[in-house]
Amino acid sequence: MSIRALRTLITVHRHGSFRAAAEVERLTPAAVSQQMRNLETSWNLELFDRSQRTPQLTETGLSLVGEASAVISAYDNLAEKVSMGDELSGELILGAVPTTLTGLVPLALSQLKLQHPGIRVRIVPGLSNQLLLQLERGQLHAAVISRPDVISTSLNFSEIAKEDLVLLVSHNTEALPPKELLRSQPFIRFNRDAVVGRQIEAWLQMSEISVSDAMELEGLEAISSMVAAELGISIVPQRCVTVSDHLPLKTIPLGESRPRRVLGLVSHDGAPRTSIIKAMNAALFTAVSIGEFKMVR
Template sequence: MSIRHFRTLLAIRDHGSFSAAGEAVLITHAAVSQQIKALESHWNVVLFDRRPRSPQLTPLGRAFADRAETIVRAYDNMLVEISDEAGFAGEIGLGAVPTTLTGLVPLAVSHLKRKHDKLHVVIQPGLSTALLQQIDRRQIDAAVITRPASLPRGFTFHEIATEPLELLAPPQTETDDPMFLLRHYPFIRFDRNAIVGQMVETWLQAQKIAVQESMELEDLEAISSMVMANLGVSIVPQRCVSNMNPLPVKHITLGVNAPSRQLGLAWRSDSGKSKVIKAVHQTFCDAVADGRFSVTI
């Protein structure tokens, strides 16, 4: 019997099935079943009602899972609570939306590594919704995301920066009127699977602008390159940290009613790495204060 068995039980409770729990804790469905049977045998209890197609926790099983969660959290936090440096010599899994990968993230992580050289940072790119799911399944510890309309229960979100949306236009355009450009130039759309893409679509509809859509991309560097090649205009977040050697495209404000995205760090409130994650958040805020990623960092 080990803490691993309790983690598997909690994964079933949180994800709703043995199969989903296996994916979350990276073991097979058969291994999940074996671990639950071992728990039931060891404690001489019935944790699941197996009559439904998908086994359901019994009332005793739910109470048992609640107590198991307390034990797992205490185990995860044990070293952190007695040592100021605990966690800074291990690994942290950090998700990041693609728009932050060429400016904010490299600058912040370089600062973080200077302060905590034994901390191993693993970066996982992804869209905000997918990254939140990975945090929930404990596949990563935290993520830099665009704040959604509502956060999942049990999550903490600390703001890093507010980025207004702006229009990118080719340098050879003769006007800086965003409404004219949006109506008369091909439109390079930000991926609608991303929260930013949905914000763009909502704003366009509110302004009653029918764009001439030419392509849909999620990578800010790719979008900038397409605009530079005079293939259209696009609406994207204004970077809170400039990357090295930016393309000389036009950056045009959308006006006083321009939407903004709130960029921040999200993590599970019960994470055993909260102290490290809060230090990561502060490092990201420091990077925003610097404002530019360059070779002189």
């Protein structure tokens, strides 16, 4: 038995086949199959039902997956437990949606650095669904995402903040009701591949508002610049950590039916680097409580 084989077993369970596990683990399907055979031989256990075209985990195999997850978690956390006494250290590969990269995440990382200077964080930007896929493939340890409608039961989602969606307009925009502005002004869409973009589209349809599309962008900074240039109006999250950008903008509430996005930190249950992920979670909460990220000039 090897730690590598146990990791592969868990990957087979998560992705449903030897072939899919091979892609994630960067092995050949034959190598995955041989690792599973070796596990069965080592313990004299039948882990897979091979009577079907795609081998399926037996009840024994499923039980072993649960035990293997605990073993892998303990193994991956060994370095945390023995290095620097009670001080946390190690690398955290953290995914983050673009809208958090200029306020929430930088402020949280600065707080994390103050509390745990031994933790090194590598940031991977992406949309929520992309980050969830990378997390499932073991390419990330955790991710700051907008909560989608459906999330795997194998993942732990820790809510960080709720952000109202608001109408973003230039400072010179006439003071009219938001629905009237949306119907009359060019509309700058938030990327509909993003969770927030789909929330906005659903709210527009529910509110029976037909907009005149001007462009569709992903970054909040790009959208803000376009609105400040009076090229249209947009709907964006009212960020839980504000950034002073001095653009001539103002926000207008969308009313009682306003949609909200839920930001949170997602990771696997029993994931490696559990203590580091908890520290990151605490730093995110601290950042939200501070509420403003001020640039040092």
